[in-house]
Amino acid sequence: MTVADKPVPVPTPVTRPFWEGTKEGELRVQKCDACGKHIFYPRPGCPFCGAADPSWVVATGRARLESYVINHLPGPGFKDDVPYVIAIVTLEEGPRMMTNLVGVDPDPAKLTLDMPLEVVFEERGDQVLPKFRPVEVKA
Numbered sequence: 247m248t249v250a251d252k253p254v255p256v257p258t259p260v261t262r263p264f265w266e267g268t269k270e271g272e273l274r275v276q277k278c279d280a281c282g283k284h285i286f287y288p289r290p291g292c293p294f295c296g297a298a299d300p301s302w303v304v305a306t307g308r309a310r311l312e313s314y315v316i317n318h319l320p321g322p323g324f325k326d327d328v329p330y331v332i333a334i335v336t337l338e339e340g341p342r343m344m345t346n347l348v349g350v351d352p353d354p355a356k357l358t359l360d361m362p363l364e365v366v367f368e369e370r371g372d373q374v375l376p377k378f379r380p381v382e383v384k385a
């Protein structure tokens with residue numbers, strides 16, 4: 247099983263700045279110039295106030311674990327990865343993002359809701375995907 251067997255995201259005109267950002271090691275989200283709210287997934291207009299053409303900003307990459315499942319039934323290309331964690335994380339800026347958790351065992355005992363996370367980037371094909379790992383809490 248090779249990485250090429252996994253589906254690779256195909257940027258669209260609306261999502262291209264996001265995928266250009268991940269290649270630069272940046273997690274980019276949109277921010278509405280009218281109401282100031284952060285927006286993810288990428289859209290041509292603000293879902294909160296309807297203003298067109300939200301700007302792009304670089305998110306901190308910090309997030310909290312909102313919810314997750316431990317997946318044991320791989321889709322095509324993911325057979326060697328199971329079990330793995332599919333998560334919803336809430337970015338520090340507000341939007342939620344579906345992602346994978348890495349750097350932690352896929353074990354409910356290790357996965358605490360609201361735990362602090364930070365973005366990491368993984369290459370897949372000709373794209374780079376944002377994933378999240380637990381932040382090491384210094385005693």
Ligand SMILES: [Zn+2]
Nearest residue numbers: 278281292295
């Ligand atoms: Zn707005």
